Amino acid sequence: MDFNDTPEEAEYRAKVRAWLEENAPRGVKGASLGDEDESQMDACKAWQAKKAAAGYAQIRWPKEWGGGGGTTIQSVIFAQEESRMGVQLGGPFAIGLGMCIPTVMATADDETKKRFVGPAVRGETIWCQLFSEPAGGSDVAAIRTRAIKDESSVDANGDFDWVVNGQKIWTSGAHYADYGIVLVRTDPDAVKHKGLTMFWIDMKSPGVQCKTIHQMSGARGFNEVFFTDVRIKDSQRLGALHDGWNVSIITLMNERASVGGGGGARGGGAIKALQVAQKIRDENGDPLSNNSTVREKIAEHYVRAEGLRFTGMRSLTALSQGKTPGPEQSVSKLVQAAAMQDLAEFMVDLQDQAGIIRDPSLAVENADFQEMFLGSPGGRIAGGTDEILRNIIAERVLGLPGEIRVDKGIPFKDLPTGR
Incomplete structure (x- = not known):
């Protein structure tokens, strides 16, 4: 294990430190994710925009997508120095830039990428991740939120609507998010890992309702999100139809990669x-x-x-x-x-x-x-x-045997629900 920076890393750290000394906001206290008030949110957006203009917002992303074109270790160095300065204003963008936008970049078409990546890097839009459900616990593949194809909605370009109904829970920042990525079940006849599809969604769409969850700590950053006949276009799909499980793995891998320090x-x-x-x-x-x-x-x-x-x-x-x-x-x-x-x-x-x-x-x-x-x-x-x-x-x-799975090979609709 090497505890020291390489000469190149030390030079980069000195450059970052000098920039932060000159530009970092002083006396602005951050909040836990989802609990930012209006003044804190303004401060968060202003700081994100300033970092983006200097190439420090997403250091390891390509420059053509608003990033710095740098390395992962450079991103870690910046996060360390930002923390040393006591700047904690990245909360509202952590999920979007850490998980949602990387998924969009990996699975969406160029038009969608151009629409969403730049504004997210600059802090102009905020994203949330809609995975967990009340009945699913930590089993992401157990979700029951349904998306049903509306056969009558096909337009001249071949695009059509999906109608979404269901509920998500523990969604951080959903109450102020502009967009989200949502995992839904599109084929209940398939086994539970195979009948899922991922979409991006406008959180201001008709039928989307957010209710903040008041925790015992006083925090209100988590939300319940209800979908009632919410219409989303097939062109909003991320990845192939019924391949949402593999797309969600991309999201979760980026979640791990986004943890720096x-x-x-x-x-x-x-x-x-x-x-x-x-x-x-x-x-x-x-x-x-x-x-x-x-x-x-x-x-x-x-x-x-x-x-x-x-x-x-x-x-x-x-x-x-x-x-x-x-x-x-x-x-x-x-x-x-x-x-x-x-x-x-x-x-x-x-x-x-x-x-x-x-x-x-x-x-x-x-x-x-x-x-x-x-x-x-x-x-x-x-x-x-x-x-x-x-x-x-x-x-x-450790390579130990996996747990016995009693749901293997069984269509999702036939799995016992406990009722």
């Missing part, structure tokens, strides 16, 4: 945990950081965070050498999500009765651990549940 800050949340423990006093007036049990627990989290950081470094080393990273991201996500929840629970307990105080003006460290306590359980579901990730690691990394 070097494994997080040194020690992760353990450093802040130690700072909190130094401020809390026991019954004798001594700081809890003097307690050997507390120190041991925080040390465990520090070691785990460092392991994650160095695992992330392995990915960066591979990228720097022009190689494809291995299974590090799946392993890191599995470990990190559980570690955050464990640390949050420990630190809220450590504060005793004060742990229930969530007001940032009153709580220790601005209630950061209270917020982590409420938000961290979702991290073990978003982007693949712990169980799904363990299966991926077991089957694709």
Whole structure:
């Protein structure tokens, strides 16, 4: 593992740092994805446009599509330096540029690409990803939203309508998205992985209704999205008919590739945990950081965070050498999500009765651990549940036998529903 930049990478990092020092917005606080207010959204769009004009919006994309024509490691370097500056204004565009637009670029015709890629890079349009459904859980192929061909709608060019009915859930940013990519079932007589098709959709289309989900953390970034007789053209299809599963794999692969960075800050949340423990006093007036049990627990989290950081470094080393990273991201996500929840629970307990105080003006460290306590359980579901990730690691990394599939070879319409 090489912890140092190559001479070329060091030169690029210096160039990026100088540009950020001159252009990065100061004092603009970001928000979690989907929770941006109007002023934050304006700031996000302005920053995205400025990055695009300088070639930093999508560094590894071709210049003809609005990118910088650079490398993946250059993109990682920019993300690291942007984070170092404390700029967190990319949230509204993360899903579109990380997953949706790469899918459009890989599967759409040139006219569609020209229509959508440039505006998305410049921050003029926002996209969402419509995959998950209430009955599907982490099984993307179990979706039940239907698209039925309207035979009477064929026009002179051979284009026709699909009529979509169904529901999606946990769709980040759908309430302010302009467009989305949606996976629907077009052939219920096929096995569940074969009867799916992907389309792009205008989120302002008649029949599309978004309802924000109020989480226990107070966040409202997730949405339920309902489709009632929504009409989309066959020309909006991404990929071949009934080949939506393979198109969705493109989306999910880009989701993994869009995760940049070097494994997080040194020690992760353990450093802040130690700072909190130094401020809390026991019954004798001594700081809890003097307690050997507390120190041991925080040390465990520090070691785990460092392991994650160095695992992330392995990915960066591979990228720097022009190689494809291995299974590090799946392993890191599995470990990190559980570690955050464990640390949050420990630190809220450590504060005793004060742990229930969530007001940032009153709580220790601005209630950061209270917020982590409420938000961290979702991290073990978003982007693949712990169980799904363990299966991926077991089957694709360790080469263990796959789980028995009782739905194999059965038409989707004949699968038991539990009713």
